[in-house]
Amino acid sequence: MEKDTTYLFEKEKISKAMISLALPSILVSIVDLIYSTVNAYFVGRLNNSAMLASMDPSSSIMMFIESVGACVGIGGASCLGRYLGAKKTDKVEETVRTSMTLCFLLSVIHMVLGFLIVKPFIMWQTDDPEVIRYATQYGTVSIFTMVFMVLRSTTVHVLRAVGDVKYSTTVISGSVLLNIILDPFFMFDWGLNLGVVGAALATAICNFVTCVLCFLRLQSSRTSISWRLFDFHVDKGISREILRVGVSCYVRNCLPAVTSAFYSKQVFRFGTEFVAGCSVGRHASHLLTYFIQGAVNGYLPLASYHYGARNYKRLYDTMIWCLSVLTLYSVAAAALIWLFNKPYVGLFASDPVVIEYGCRYLKAYTLALPVYAAYYVFTVSLQAAGKGKESMILSMARQGFIYLPIILILPNLFNQTGVYLAQPLSDYLTVAAALFLCWPLLSEIYHGSKAVKTTR
Numbered sequence: 001m002e003k004d005t006t007y008l009f010e011k012e013k014i015s016k017a018m019i020s021l022a023l024p025s026i027l028v029s030i031v032d033l034i035y036s037t038v039n040a041y042f043v044g045r046l047n048n049s050a051m052l053a054s055m056d057p058s059s060s061i062m063m064f065i066e067s068v069g070a071c072v073g074i075g076g077a078s079c080l081g082r083y084l085g086a087k088k089t090d091k092v093e094e095t096v097r098t099s100m101t102l103c104f105l106l107s108v109i110h111m112v113l114g115f116l117i118v119k120p121f122i123m124w125q126t127d128d129p130e131v132i133r134y135a136t137q138y139g140t141v142s143i144f145t146m147v148f149m150v151l152r153s154t155t156v157h158v159l160r161a162v163g164d165v166k167y168s169t170t171v172i173s174g175s176v177l178l179n180i181i182l183d184p185f186f187m188f189d190w191g192l193n194l195g196v197v198g199a200a201l202a203t204a205i206c207n208f209v210t211c212v213l214c215f216l217r218l219q220s221s222r223t224s225i226s227w228r229l230f231d232f233h234v235d236k237g238i239s240r241e242i243l244r245v246g247v248s249c250y251v252r253n254c255l256p257a258v259t260s261a262f263y264s265k266q267v268f269r270f271g272t273e274f275v276a277g278c279s280v281g282r283h284a285s286h287l288l289t290y291f292i293q294g295a296v297n298g299y300l301p302l303a304s305y306h307y308g309a310r311n312y313k314r315l316y317d318t319m320i321w322c323l324s325v326l327t328l329y330s331v332a333a334a335a336l337i338w339l340f341n342k343p344y345v346g347l348f349a350s351d352p353v354v355i356e357y358g359c360r361y362l363k364a365y366t367l368a369l370p371v372y373a374a375y376y377v378f379t380v381s382l383q384a385a386g387k388g389k390e391s392m393i394l395s396m397a398r399q400g401f402i403y404l405p406i407i408l409i410l411p412n413l414f415n416q417t418g419v420y421l422a423q424p425l426s427d428y429l430t431v432a433a434a435l436f437l438c439w440p441l442l443s444e445i446y447h448g449s450k451a452v453k454t455t456r
Helices: 003-010 014-044 049-053 059-085 089-125 129-144 146-161 166-187 196-219 236-270 272-308 312-346 352-384 388-414 416-455
Strands: none
Touching (some): 003 014, 014 272, 059 089, 059 146, 059 236, 059 352, 089 129, 089 146, 146 196, 146 272, 312 352, 388 416
């Protein structure tokens, strides 16, 4: 590992180290959301509620495919961090090769499965012929090109694990600007006039460009690791380590895909305008929560490194910094949303009925935002320590055992209000479960940090 990377992990001030790692992580985390949010904004300018509603039915399949990037990327980053912290440099290069190979194979398999089920899956959610037509077009184009997004995601996780963060930040920032330029040209009548399909194509092109640029970085000599294109190989031992942590991330991202499908089926009961409003509210709320997820993903390489090196004092201080800063952000963001939710939602819709539904959804979602950071810090701490079992249980609890029954029951009891309150209620219950599952690790870190102070 390069000298400046070692300094960043071991000696840099925690706030500076976290900012250096978190900023690109935040950008990577929200870039795909930014793509979909930009798409939603321009689709909203088409004044077609069916087109706006059509962006949700296929999202579950795309989340299913996207989960491969998180699975292999976070699992690989956790391995790299622990190997680097323990000075096992012989394992580093093989971890990169295995990560890229697993990512390619799994993403292609998921893409083929997604294409086979996209139309019947959409028809299961709604019988609106216009929504079915637009959703099938949008979903088919998106699914066929998801492999580029997944490979890019894994590559960025690998680069971040060794402290190489500036390049990916620049590339991803440029891709967002490119998407903003391409969207209107592909969608509106003064350009190619492709409507919602144009939005999918614009995102696909951006994902391809960023994927190629990230590959070039791995093949250069400017980073402490390297991978040659098509240099595929799987080390069984390392793949088990990657998947031991990564499967929990996979489950965490796949379960939202499952629950999102049931969510879509529930909200379509209340009409296309309600679906469009909730879709806008979800896009807006995810901008807030994905910021937290991105910041905590920046915490992962630091936590993995220090846990591998058994530097409990620095790990404890980093965890407390993350919890404090992100909780403060959450409270401030929730307050701003309650004050300015209507103009915010109005950016993505012009129909007053759709705007009203979107505002209600967004305000309800922010009720649990102040505790959201704790859930992610605890989950990523488990991943950093290689505790895949506990992390998997926690991931399954949030979007499976807890959220799924709530989204199936509450709308039947309280109609639209039940839809609004399902996610906040599930988040509070999940934070309680997270504290319980993470308590042994928290105790280990806390007592380890105190032992360092005592010996000094």
